[in-house]
Amino acid sequence: MITKNRKLRSQECGVSRMNVEVRAAGVERTVVEEVYVHPVDPVKVVCVRPDRRWVRRPRCGVCRERAPLYDRGHRRRWRSLDDGLLRVYLEADLPRVACRVHGVVMAAVPWARHGAGHTIPFDETVAWFAAGASKKLVAELLRVNWHTVGSVLERVMADRDKEGGDRLAGVRRVGIDEVSFAKGQRYLTVVVCHDSGRLLYVVEGRSKKTVHGFFDLLGQTRCDELTHVSADGAEWIATVVAERAPSAALCLDPFHVVKWAGDALDEVRRQVWNQARQAGMTEHAKQLKDSRYALWKKPQDLTDKQELKLALIQETNKPLYRAYLLKEQLRAVFAPGGPERVYLLDAWLRWASRSRLKPFVKLARTIRARRADIANALAFKLTNARVESLNTKIRLLIRRAYGFRSVEALRAMILLCLAGYARPLPGRT
Numbered sequence: 001m002i003t004k005n006r007k008l009r010s011q012e013c014g015v016s017r018m019n020v021e022v023r024a025a026g027v028e029r030t031v032v033e034e035v036y037v038h039p040v041d042p043v044k045v046v047c048v049r050p051d052r053r054w055v056r057r058p059r060c061g062v063c064r065e066r067a068p069l070y071d072r073g074h075r076r077r078w079r080s081l082d083d084g085l086l087r088v089y090l091e092a093d094l095p096r097v098a099c100r101v102h103g104v105v106m107a108a109v110p111w112a113r114h115g116a117g118h119t120i121p122f123d124e125t126v127a128w129f130a131a132g133a134s135k136k137l138v139a140e141l142l143r144v145n146w147h148t149v150g151s152v153l154e155r156v157m158a159d160r161d162k163e164g165g166d167r168l169a170g171v172r173r174v175g176i177d178e179v180s181f182a183k184g185q186r187y188l189t190v191v192v193c194h195d196s197g198r199l200l201y202v203v204e205g206r207s208k209k210t211v212h213g214f215f216d217l218l219g220q221t222r223c224d225e226l227t228h229v230s231a232d233g234a235e236w237i238a239t240v241v242a243e244r245a246p247s248a249a250l251c252l253d254p255f256h257v258v259k260w261a262g263d264a265l266d267e268v269r270r271q272v273w274n275q276a277r278q279a280g281m282t283e284h285a286k287q288l289k290d291s292r293y294a295l296w297k298k299p300q301d302l303t304d305k306q307e308l309k310l311a312l313i314q315e316t317n318k319p320l321y322r323a324y325l326l327k328e329q330l331r332a333v334f335a336p337g338g339p340e341r342v343y344l345l346d347a348w349l350r351w352a353s354r355s356r357l358k359p360f361v362k363l364a365r366t367i368r369a370r371r372a373d374i375a376n377a378l379a380f381k382l383t384n385a386r387v388e389s390l391n392t393k394i395r396l397l398i399r400r401a402y403g404f405r406s407v408e409a410l411r412a413m414i415l416l417c418l419a420g421y422a423r424p425l426p427g428r429t
Contacts, residue, residue, distance in 0.1 A: 333378075
């Protein structure tokens with residue numbers, strides 16, 4: 001009696017049990033033939049086939065172009081979203097077609113991507129969870145292998161790249177930088193749009209070839225439309241930008257320029273420390289060794305103890321204190337202001353050149369060679385801060401995932417989270 005009432009209610013709603021299974025799986029253009037629970041494995045098997053319209057027009061699984069049938073193929077399964085505690089599999093015959101481009105390949109099916117062992121809704125669910133959780137957690141929750149998560153991400157991102165259209169249209173201001181992602185000096189080159197804050201390009205390596213790859217993707221017409229490019233002092237970036245986008249203003253990131261001054265200051269500190277140590281001035285050498293953070297920090301951030309240490313250096317070691325003042329004056333050049341800050345930079349260059357401190361004399365030559373790029377950064381107030389912020393997010397993704405099996409899986413995760421590819425869960429808007 002209960003079964004009969006349920007059947008009547010289903011008929012009144014116009015929804016059959018088979019239609020419920022299709023909707024639960026989240027697939028389209030699919031007909032359910034049979035549903036059963038496997039007698040041995042605790043799985044639910046949904047036997048399906050494409051609808052008649054799909055069957056009449058077989059397509060290549062790779063390019064999705066029309067192709068004649070080659071043979072009936074074999075029967076196989078695809079993992080679908082779980083039904084409660086039961087794993088769910090779609091089972092169907094998978095014929096082969098003779099594609100003019102790809103030869104004899106598996107025919108396309110409406111519920112899964114080519115070569116995948118999971119349905120499209122399952123892949124999309126994995127990608128959605130992977131954007132906000134570690135791969136280990138996603139693998140445990142959806143009962144898949146840890147490496148499978150990376151493979152799913154690669155498939156999803158390949159499809160979204162095709163569907164995304166021209167993501168480089170209208171790009172005018174970009175930032176280029178590199179970020180380390182593994183031991184052994186392994187780096188990614190990243191390119192970010194300053195106007196939208198969106199990641200445009202990420203590839204393994206840090207060389208002229210990787211930067212050329214971005215400009216090749218951009219095309220010569222859009223390269224000529226670029227107005228500003230920000231970067232650190234890397235020669236492999238500056239050379240390619242000058243060659244491929246000569247009309248764009250290259251802006252040298254102020255943070256890296258000040259960092260050069262910090263490195264020069266530390267080199268002077270080590271020199272005077274070694275001189276004091278070799279002269280037998282043990283106590284003075286110890287004070288110099290412990291003064292590193294007092295010399296590096298901003299004056300307003302110094303503790304009382306560090307202020308005393310800096311005052312002692314001013315009294316006892318004029319060369320080191322002069323190096324400290326040079327570092328602080330260069331930092332002041334990049335304080336809020338306009339193009340007039342270039343005059344302060346020129347004054348600093350004159351001071352550093354006659355400072356008789358070899359590290360700062362060398363630094364003055366380096367900055368003078370890149371003066372035009374620094375002047376652009378001061379005039380247009382453009383830094384690499386947005387790119388560095390994105391690099392921090394990339395490091396967080398790597399740390400949260402406990403590593404990646406392949407660079408392509410890492411690249412797919414980065415694009416999914418930072419390039420505007422994110423989508424809602426299947427069945428939700």
